[in-house]
Amino acid sequence: MKFGAFIxxxxxxxxxxxxxxxxxxxxSTIVVLVTVLFFSAFLFFSDTAFVKLLTGFWNL
Incomplete structure (x- = not known):
């Protein structure tokens, strides 16, 4: 197949x-932005809670 035919x-x-x-x-853009913000906040708070939990455990 020639390049011209492909084009x-x-x-x-x-x-x-x-x-x-x-x-x-x-x-669609708004849906994507809201979804990204939601999961970013979820991961932030989950990570913060997990770090506090581990810090408390290590200080025992």
Missing amino acids: QECREELKKVQWPNRQEVMQ
Whole structure:
């Protein structure tokens, strides 16, 4: 297969793609950011509690 034919096929396939509109992109971005913030906070507090637990155990 020649490179030119490959490029042409890629263009044809990209025309078939249903691209998201601005609102869908914004909603998806907000969902991702909220999820990342939630899990970041969860991991932070879990790690802090675990460190305090281990520190207390080591001080026995």
